[in-house]
Amino acid sequence: MQRIRIIFSGEGGQGIQTISKVFVTAASKQGFEVSYLPSFGVEQRGTPSVAFITIDNKEIRHPKFDKADIVVILGKRAIKTVENYLDPNTELYFDSSTISKGDLPIFVSKIHGVPATKYAKEKFALRSFNLIVLGVIAKAIGIKEELIWEEIFNFLSKKFKKKEDENLAHEAFLFGLEIVPETEDFTRAIFKAKHQAILVKGHGKHGTILPDKCKGCGICIHKCPVGALSLGEDLGVFSTPIPQVDLEKCIGCQNCKNFCPDGAITMEMDASA
Amino acid sequence: METMPKVWRSKSKPHLFCPGCGHGVALKQLGFAIDELKISDKTTIGIDIGCSLLAWNFFDFDTVQTHHGRVTPTMVGYKMMKPKRTVLAYMGDGGAYAIGLQSLIHAAFRNDPITAIVVHNDLYAMTGGQMAPTTMPGEVTSTTPTGKPENFGPGFFGPELIANVANPKAYIARASISKPLLVKQYLKNALLNQQKNNSFSMVEIMSICPTNWKMNAKQCFEKLSQMDKYYPGGEIKKGNENAEN
Numbered sequence: 394m395q396r397i398r399i400i401f402s403g404e405g406g407q408g409i410q411t412i413s414k415v416f417v418t419a420a421s422k423q424g425f426e427v428s429y430l431p432s433f434g435v436e437q438r439g440t441p442s443v444a445f446i447t448i449d450n451k452e453i454r455h456p457k458f459d460k461a462d463i464v465v466i467l468g469k470r471a472i473k474t475v476e477n478y479l480d481p482n483t484e485l486y487f488d489s490s491t492i493s494k495g496d497l498p499i500f501v502s503k504i505h506g507v508p509a510t511k512y513a514k515e516k517f518a519l520r521s522f523n524l525i526v527l528g529v530i531a532k533a534i535g536i537k538e539e540l541i542w543e544e545i546f547n548f549l550s551k552k553f554k555k556k557e558d559e560n561l562a563h564e565a566f567l568f569g570l571e572i573v574p575e576t577e578d579f580t581r582a583i584f585k586a587k588h589q590a591i592l593v594k595g596h597g598k599h600g601t602i603l604p605d606k607c608k609g610c611g612i613c614i615h616k617c618p619v620g621a622l623s624l625g626e627d628l629g630v631f632s633t634p635i636p637q638v639d640l641e642k643c644i645g646c647q648n649c650k651n652f653c654p655d656g657a658i659t660m661e662m663d664a665s666a
Numbered sequence: 667m668e669t670m671p672k673v674w675r676s677k678s679k680p681h682l683f684c685p686g687c688g689h690g691v692a693l694k695q696l697g698f699a700i701d702e703l704k705i706s707d708k709t710t711i712g713i714d715i716g717c718s719l720l721a722w723n724f725f726d727f728d729t730v731q732t733h734h735g736r737v738t739p740t741m742v743g744y745k746m747m748k749p750k751r752t753v754l755a756y757m758g759d760g761g762a763y764a765i766g767l768q769s770l771i772h773a774a775f776r777n778d779p780i781t782a783i784v785v786h787n788d789l790y791a792m793t794g795g796q797m798a799p800t801t802m803p804g805e806v807t808s809t810t811p812t813g814k815p816e817n818f819g820p821g822f823f824g825p826e827l828i829a830n831v832a833n834p835k836a837y838i839a840r841a842s843i844s845k846p847l848l849v850k851q852y853l854k855n856a857l858l859n860q861q862k863n864n865s866f867s868m869v870e871i872m873s874i875c876p877t878n879w880k881m882n883a884k885q886c887f888e889k890l891s892q893m894d895k896y897y898p899g900g901e902i903k904k905g906n907e908n909a910e911n
Contacts (some may be wrong), residue, residue: 440682601667606679608687610876611883630680651846654690656670656681 396449396469397534398458402475403467405433406629408523409435413444415548416527418539419540423462428456441471465530467494467523469585486529488522488564489575491632505529505574511585512572512616513565517630518558528569542566546573560616573663586630591662596640600660607657609633621660622649629657671697673706675726682720687881688873689842690911692785696754699853705752705861712741714757714766716791718785720898721756723751735766742778753783759786759800763824770828774866777833781856782868784824787875790894795878800824802896808878821896825870829902831859835865839903842872842894845889852901859905867905 401416403409412433417429426449432621433442445461447453466487479485479501487497488507497504507529518652524545531541545566546559553559556584558578586605593600607629613636615623621644636649638660670676676809683689700706709727713719715734722731732740741755762784770782788805789794795808799822804813812842816885825838832838837859841849857868872893874886881889 422720528800541859591726598667599670603669606669608680608685610687612691612887615883615887631685650669652691652843653669654687656674656694656696658692659667661667663815 394448394450396447396451396453397463397655398461399446399463399465399530399534400450400461400478400638401444401446401465401467403465404470404629405536407442407467408520409442409444409467411548412523412527413446414497415541415544416530416536417446417448418547419531419536419544420534422540422544423537424450426451426453428453428498430456441468441474443471443474443521446571463530463533465526466491466497467526472496472498473564484533486526486533486574488526489582490581491582492580493585493586496600505576506579507569507572507574508580511580514584516568517565519559521562524562524566525569525572528566529572530575532570538567538570544657580610584628584632588634591627592637593640596643597663598643598645598660599637600643600658600664602638603657604629604635606630606655607633607635609635610654610656612652612654613658616648616652618646618648619644668696668771674698675698675723675883678723683717683725684875684877686874686876686886688787688843688871688875689721689785690851691723691846692783692871692873693848695843695850696756696783696853696905697725699850699857702843702850702859703854705857709754709767710744710745710748711756712737712744712884714755714761716758716761716790718758718761718863721728729814732734733759734853735769737766738769738773738780738782741780742773743812745778747781752861755780755782757790757867758785758791758798758824759784759788759824760790760798760812763770763799763822769822770868771831774828774832774836774868776836776867777835779860779866781853781860782866783853783856784868784870785873786824786897787878788821788902790876790877791875791878795875798822808910823897823904825868832866834903835859835863835905836899836903837863837865838903839868839901840870840872840897841901842890842899844872844890844894845899848899855901855905863905865905867880870897872899891910 417427430445490508490511509522509525580624591602621638621639621642624634629635650659712730714737737755745753802821839852859867
């Protein structure tokens with residue numbers, strides 16, 4: 394096997410470093426030489442998080458590289474960070490249900506779409522989407538399935554509170570092994586925040602909700618004194634559900650406006666009412 | 667129907683803070699206070715290290731990024747050169763009460779006309795939730811996994827401490843983001859004390875940290891109400907009333 398240089402990238406909090414660690418430990422147990430360089434900012438989450446991985450049969454003397462053979466992009470904001478590591482021969486894997494193809498650099502020709510978020514939401518838990526991607530990459534490189542699952546269990550067993558969680562994660566990983574990545578017709582990026590504001594009006598009240606600002610923290614729902622807010626169908630910037638308003642219950646107190654840390658919501662009474 | 671204050675820089679939103687971060691609420695009320703006083707064209711804000719630094723591109727006015735704990739002296743120097751501007755020093759409890767305490771005490775002691783805003787969330791959030799001076803007895807953090815031991819002392823009462831040495835004209839208050847409109851009122855009083863009274867002012871804002879507390883919105887505000895009991899809010903020094911001294 395020739396040397397393979399891999400980049401996993403996404404937003405902090407998506408589990409990029411976790412799946413990278415799982416991947417390199419499993420590859421090392423299979424007898425390869427590996428190197429792993431994590432790179433992320435000081436923030437706890439929300440900024441690009443990148444892992445540089447090299448796998449080889451021979452000893453690796455220098456872990457850094459200029460161009461990657463395989464790049465995995467799971468968050469739109471990570472594209473800028475990894476752009477310099479792409480060249481026309483790079484195999485690019487991306488989450489086609491959260492990123493549209495138009496956002497990717499034009500010069501890359503070998504593009505594979507994996508609608509991981511969509512599958513994870515429909516079939517498993519939303520959080521397990523990174524395991525689906527891990528399955529896809531493990532199959533592409535040829536790392537043994539049992540070794541990877543062993544490592545997933547080592548790293549994540551603390552997070553599995555019930556046996557069901559563990560089974561669901563295992564199923565998600567096995568499902569990832571079987572996916573054939575899209576190469577032409579990509580899934581539409583449905584799990585993306587809408588850019589236009591949602592305007593609500595009626596019962597003498599009006600308001601605005603901005604999906605591309607909402608991070609889904611739930612403070613507005615907790616702080617609404619009459620329980621007029623609840624989680625809705627639309628998605629915010631971190632693919633979390635955004636609040637919806639029950640206009641009949643709303644009293645226009647503006648608690649949501651005062652508490653929202655992201656400036657994503659306001660509700661008020663009409664001037665005439 | 668604006669969802670955000672006018673002085674927020676809309677290009678940099680959604681901002682870099684975690685979902686549900688108390689900094690967002692505090693900076694929102696600061697934005698509304700500046701909007702209502704109509705001073706956005708003559709305001710400068712200095713940002714400390716820590717989670718507060720993520721506000722470096724938050725506002726549509728001049729912002730200075732300083733060293734850890736050194737936001738107060740930097741902004742004091744700025745104010746000396748530009749006395750007509752309204753100068754804010756924005757920091758977390760680690761920057762204010764641990765590494766930057768002497769700077770803050772001396773700014774209050776000399777009555778330097780700046781406004782210090784301290785966001786208090788009981789721990790060092792950016793580095794992973796370690797114990798801070800402000801951690802309450804018995805509180806669990808990543809370096810006190812069984813709760814803060816009693817021999818580590820009580821929580822740190824910053825505003826009360828600084829009020830002891832502050833000039834009588836200084837304005838010192840503590841508010842909590844569980845009452846956002848009170849935060850706005852105190853921030854307005856502090857800014858007015860800087861402008862009209864030419865004196866030091868400081869507002870401590872009790873805040874929440876869902877990421878490091880590992881809590882959801884409801885649990886966060888329950889814990890915040892406990893913190894509010896331990897660190898009682900209110901105006902500790904009311905600047906204007908003591909102005910004769």
